[in-house]
Amino acid sequence: MGRSGESRFAKSRVDALSDGVFAFSMTLLVLDIRLPDDLVVASAADLAAHLVSLWDRTLTYVISFFVLGAFWRSGIELRPSGEDAGRSVVHLVLVMLLFVTAVPFSSGLVGRYGHFLPAILVYAANMAVLGVLTIAMRYLDVKPGKRSLAAAAGARLPTFLASAVLSVLIALVAPRYAMYAYLLNFL
Amino acid sequence: MGRSGESRFAKSRVDALSDGVFAFSMTLLVLDIRLPDDLVVASAADLAAHLVSLWDRTLTYVISFFVLGAFWRSGIELRPSGEDAGRSVVHLVLVMLLFVTAVPFSSGLVGRYGHFLPAILVYAANMAVLGVLTIAMRYLDVKPGKRSLAAAAGARLPTFLASAVLSVLIALVAPRYAMYAYLLNFL
Amino acid sequence: MGRSGESRFAKSRVDALSDGVFAFSMTLLVLDIRLPDDLVVASAADLAAHLVSLWDRTLTYVISFFVLGAFWRSGIELRPSGEDAGRSVVHLVLVMLLFVTAVPFSSGLVGRYGHFLPAILVYAANMAVLGVLTIAMRYLDVKPGKRSLAAAAGARLPTFLASAVLSVLIALVAPRYAMYAYLLNFL
Amino acid sequence: MGRSGESRFAKSRVDALSDGVFAFSMTLLVLDIRLPDDLVVASAADLAAHLVSLWDRTLTYVISFFVLGAFWRSGIELRPSGEDAGRSVVHLVLVMLLFVTAVPFSSGLVGRYGHFLPAILVYAANMAVLGVLTIAMRYLDVKPGKRSLAAAAGARLPTFLASAVLSVLIALVAPRYAMYAYLLNFL
Numbered sequence: 001m002g003r004s005g006e007s008r009f010a011k012s013r014v015d016a017l018s019d020g021v022f023a024f025s026m027t028l029l030v031l032d033i034r035l036p037d038d039l040v041v042a043s044a045a046d047l048a049a050h051l052v053s054l055w056d057r058t059l060t061y062v063i064s065f066f067v068l069g070a071f072w073r074s075g076i077e078l079r080p081s082g083e084d085a086g087r088s089v090v091h092l093v094l095v096m097l098l099f100v101t102a103v104p105f106s107s108g109l110v111g112r113y114g115h116f117l118p119a120i121l122v123y124a125a126n127m128a129v130l131g132v133l134t135i136a137m138r139y140l141d142v143k144p145g146k147r148s149l150a151a152a153a154g155a156r157l158p159t160f161l162a163s164a165v166l167s168v169l170i171a172l173v174a175p176r177y178a179m180y181a182y183l184l185n186f187l
Numbered sequence: 188m189g190r191s192g193e194s195r196f197a198k199s200r201v202d203a204l205s206d207g208v209f210a211f212s213m214t215l216l217v218l219d220i221r222l223p224d225d226l227v228v229a230s231a232a233d234l235a236a237h238l239v240s241l242w243d244r245t246l247t248y249v250i251s252f253f254v255l256g257a258f259w260r261s262g263i264e265l266r267p268s269g270e271d272a273g274r275s276v277v278h279l280v281l282v283m284l285l286f287v288t289a290v291p292f293s294s295g296l297v298g299r300y301g302h303f304l305p306a307i308l309v310y311a312a313n314m315a316v317l318g319v320l321t322i323a324m325r326y327l328d329v330k331p332g333k334r335s336l337a338a339a340a341g342a343r344l345p346t347f348l349a350s351a352v353l354s355v356l357i358a359l360v361a362p363r364y365a366m367y368a369y370l371l372n373f374l
Numbered sequence: 375m376g377r378s379g380e381s382r383f384a385k386s387r388v389d390a391l392s393d394g395v396f397a398f399s400m401t402l403l404v405l406d407i408r409l410p411d412d413l414v415v416a417s418a419a420d421l422a423a424h425l426v427s428l429w430d431r432t433l434t435y436v437i438s439f440f441v442l443g444a445f446w447r448s449g450i451e452l453r454p455s456g457e458d459a460g461r462s463v464v465h466l467v468l469v470m471l472l473f474v475t476a477v478p479f480s481s482g483l484v485g486r487y488g489h490f491l492p493a494i495l496v497y498a499a500n501m502a503v504l505g506v507l508t509i510a511m512r513y514l515d516v517k518p519g520k521r522s523l524a525a526a527a528g529a530r531l532p533t534f535l536a537s538a539v540l541s542v543l544i545a546l547v548a549p550r551y552a553m554y555a556y557l558l559n560f561l
Numbered sequence: 562m563g564r565s566g567e568s569r570f571a572k573s574r575v576d577a578l579s580d581g582v583f584a585f586s587m588t589l590l591v592l593d594i595r596l597p598d599d600l601v602v603a604s605a606a607d608l609a610a611h612l613v614s615l616w617d618r619t620l621t622y623v624i625s626f627f628v629l630g631a632f633w634r635s636g637i638e639l640r641p642s643g644e645d646a647g648r649s650v651v652h653l654v655l656v657m658l659l660f661v662t663a664v665p666f667s668s669g670l671v672g673r674y675g676h677f678l679p680a681i682l683v684y685a686a687n688m689a690v691l692g693v694l695t696i697a698m699r700y701l702d703v704k705p706g707k708r709s710l711a712a713a714a715g716a717r718l719p720t721f722l723a724s725a726v727l728s729v730l731i732a733l734v735a736p737r738y739a740m741y742a743y744l745l746n747f748l
Contacts, residue, residue: 013580013637019200020394020584023207027215027288028588034292035299036598037223044303051296051305062285069281076200076277090637094630098623101588105595112596116605118612206387210394211585214402214475221479222486224410231490238483238492249472256468263387263464393574397581401589401662408666409673411597418677425670425679436659443655450574 008084014093021097022072025104029061029068032108057111063182064107067127068100070156070185071134089140096133102126110179120171120178124164127182131161160185195271201280208284209259215291216248216255219298244298250369251294254314255287257343257372258321276327283320289313297366307358307365311351314369318348347372382458388467395471396446402478403435403442406485431485437556438481441501442474444530444559445508463514470507476500484553494545494552498538501556505535534559569645575654582658583633589665590622590629593672618672624743625668628688629661631717631746632695650701657694663687671740681732681739685725688743692722721746 033054041047085093106119106126113119139152167181220241228234272280293306293313300306326339354368407428415421459467480493480500487493513526541555594615602608646654667680667687674680700713728742 007638009634010637013576015200016203016577016580017584017633019203020207020397020581021588023204024211024398024585024588026284027208027211027291028591030215030288030292033289034295041300041303044305047300047303048305051309065285065288066281069284072204073196073277073281076197077194090634094627094634097587097630098626101591101626102594104588105591108595113602113608116602116608118605118609122612202387203390206390207394207581210391211398213471214395214398214478217402217475217479220476221482228487228490231492234487234490235492238496252472252475253468256471259391260383260464260468263384264381389574390577393577394581397578398585400658401582401585401665404589404662404666407663408669415674415677418679421674421677422679425683439659439662440655443658446578447570447651447655450571451568 007087009087009090011083011085014085014090018072018075018093018097021100022068025100026065026068026072028104029064029107031104032111033057033061056114060107060111060114060179063179064103066186067130067160067182068103070160071100071130074134074138074154074157089137092133092137092140096130096137099126099130099133103130114179115175117171117175120167120175123179124168127164128161131157131164156185194274196274196277198270198272201272201277205259205262205280205284208287209255212287212290213252213255213259216251216294219291219295220244220248243301247294247298247301247366250366251290253373254317254347254369255290257347258287258317261321261325261341261344276324279320279324279327283317283324286313286317286320290317301366302362304358304362307354307362310366311355314351315348318344318351343372381461383461383464385457385459388459388464392446392449392467392471395474396442399474399477400439400442400446403438403481406478406482407431407435430488434481434485434488434553437553438477440560441504441534441556442477444534445474445504448508448512448528448531463511466507466511466514470504470511473500473504473507477504488553489549491545491549494541494549497553498542501538502535505531505538530559568648570648570651572644572646575646575651579633579636579654579658582661583629586661586664587626587629587633590625590668592665593669594618594622617675621668621672621675621740624740625664627747628691628721628743629664631721632661632691635695635699635715635718650698653694653698653701657691657698660687660691660694664691675740676737678732678736681728681736684740685729688725689722692718692725717746 035041035050035054039050041050103126106123109119110123135149135153135157138154139147139149142148142151163181163184166184167178170181171178222228222237222241226237228237290313293310296306297310322336322340322344325341326334326336329335329338350368350371353371354365357368358365409415409424409428413424415424477500480497483493484497509523509527509531512528513521513523516522516525537555537558540558541552544555545552596602596611596615600611602611664687667684670680671684696710696713696718699715700708700710703709703713724742724745727745728739731742732739
């Protein structure tokens, strides 16, 4: 952990940790789609009704999965970059991964309490931070002379940030429909 | 996330995420094989009886594990393909991985409620979607001129889809035996 | 999933899935070392007492972790082998990984019910199957002309199988001490 | 598992297992930040209050995440080292990974019972062992002639060990503030 500014880090390892954290977080999302352990199911119709009641959580799971997938994808786009990384990039990756691991929490929160504003706020904040960090990372990953904020943001990240803001606005009026704002990104 | 159709993605990273999601999903399956936290076990015979009662879940776990293993294996077969991937392939992989992460859910559902038709239907639907997406991916992964639906499907995927249909037919009559239909794939 | 005997598979992908399943299974073991969610702790001494009561589970966790680590290590030993793998090797790897994912279950079983013979039996069976499959894999991984059962087994796997048998023998008399048999492997 | 001292192991596989265990352990930490399954939430204000009550656990989660991240980072720093590893290095890595997988446990313990000394002690012990093992690994990873304890420790690991000791000293007086000692590392 020497503080010397010259340490360089193996980019392939940074990629491996990122892929692992993304893969695990995306898989953990499914743990929120479950029937209670002590659920008594009396008939097939009963089970079908319980499954239908999981709809809200399933929608959240699908949205969160594809949002994480989109963030992961924007990190693997082929760009001209070196084989090692400096301390500041590694640190930025770790901060971003913290918010990736937070998605199963905020996603579960929305799945269970999405009809209350604070759940929507926590989810939107998590998403907005991920979006901003992804833009920062894509900006820094290019050599200093060739950096462009527009290229780093691309066309989709601004839409994504807008959908997070929109979800909060909807939640102020009708929290139950707030998550549908994120479907904008799948058009 | 630029919308330009020319973005290319590192295939090694797509493989890494896939291997990670498969590995975690296959490992998560085991979490359904467990005795309740508050179980009171009075004797060795008592414990043995509780373990025997886990048979249905264990059968489902083994079937789901090998089905996921077979899908994973069909993705690592050596074929002449490039080192990068286009946006549509990456998107298809993400959709497929969504249904991979859903397997611990549908597998747990069948393990607990496999004697009711809806559980068998959910599992069969999950499996059928995985089968169809795998055929699509194997089809698209080959260069346009050399594509063949027969080669993409191979000999096993049609058998697999047939076993999913068969499980639903059995479930209409005797749900308790529906999962045995998948054993067809292990002949 | 074509049934043609000539399909070859990318060994690097087989390694990636193995490393993922091992890493995840080894990490999952820790989930068994936990205090109940609804535990009421009144004082520091109370908490210390509860922590001491986790000793049996902790011992099992450490043993299971290093056993899995030893199996994983025996798979990464550098040997002269090719870059691709045939269908039978991939199938054998999948069967072995099934028993790797089973370790968090059998380890949790012993951690909670290790004073009853059936728990020790399940754990010993899991371990014995892993040992035999590892010997088989190491045997098949070498070219046909150079195969040797003695080299595949090495010096440690027989000791390991013996410790599993010993644990069962101890369990017939004093189950509470059965897990200590596995400490033989750490001498 | 041959006992011959000459076995060599593929370093890329050691890296893969390490990255996997770090990735899963860092992701598992989030499982401690959750509202009880049976929580009844009556209003948005009620939910906000419950979320605020998660502050202690969230702080612990963030600290543990970045501490694990720092240990992982100190392992990927580019240094002149070979492509294979001896038995003793592999063994040391496994011991270190055991303490990595233990972090979700000790972190959860502090998150729930951080106002009692034993929880702080367990966490500090876990951290101190990780710090010492990391110094040992960085020391051994360099060729015998060029080894230096100062270079292996760098500037940050001593600070880290000091923060662990400081947290114990604070805990003797005011356990509730003990975890803030680790914030020293983020200056």
